[in-house]
Amino acid sequence: MNPDDYLMLSGIQHYAFCPRQWALIHVEQLWAENSLTFSGKLMHDNADDPFFVEARGDTLVSRSIPLVSHNLKIYGIADVVEFHRSPSGVRIANRDGFWEVVPIEYKRGKKKADDCDEVQLCCQAICLEEMYETEIPAGYLYYGKTRHRTEVIFDEELRERVVSLIREMYALYENGITPAAELKKQCDSCSIRDLCVPTISSRKKSVDRYLDSVLQGYSHEKTT
Known part of the structure; x- marks a missing residue:
């Protein structure tokens, strides 16, 4: 498959929320802004600076990291990825030592009852694992309303759900089906x-x- 035909990673959050919403946006190319999506966009705009790398002691903060998984055939952008200095991990250009990769996703509001945010973050982690050839056990969701980070453990159940959702998305996309x-x-x-x-x-x-x-x-x- 041509990488240009890969699905957008952000779509998995839409699909987990509502398969019809995802299909209307990603299959039929429909979209409308409301106050919730607009305030969320403002939050992301504050986080998105592809040239920004901040050093905080043993932590590097990088924003708007391009993501891709050729295994899942999906691509997107990570709001923030932190690199924590560690005895083992990945190498980073122009940096000494090893670093642990930790994805951070920014959301407006507060923690939701469903898992749509968690599957999006886990999908980002799977992309980063493939890109950096490493393992990422956990990441964080930052909610604007509570101004609090919530840890998300990328266990086998969550990873399997991500893979299952993407398979369903491709089945609808390739057949042009809107639920x-x-x-x-x-x-x-x-x-x-x-x-x-x-x-x-x-x-x-x-x-x-x-x-x-x-x-x-x-x-x-x-x-x-």
């Missing part, structure tokens, strides 16, 4: 709710189910 809408509580915060129109889609499914039941009843009456 049907399903009205949920999380739709209220979705930036593309007006493009998705889950209320109409869900109402249509209810009508279709009602018509199916009526037709089945009618068919049953004719045969008895």
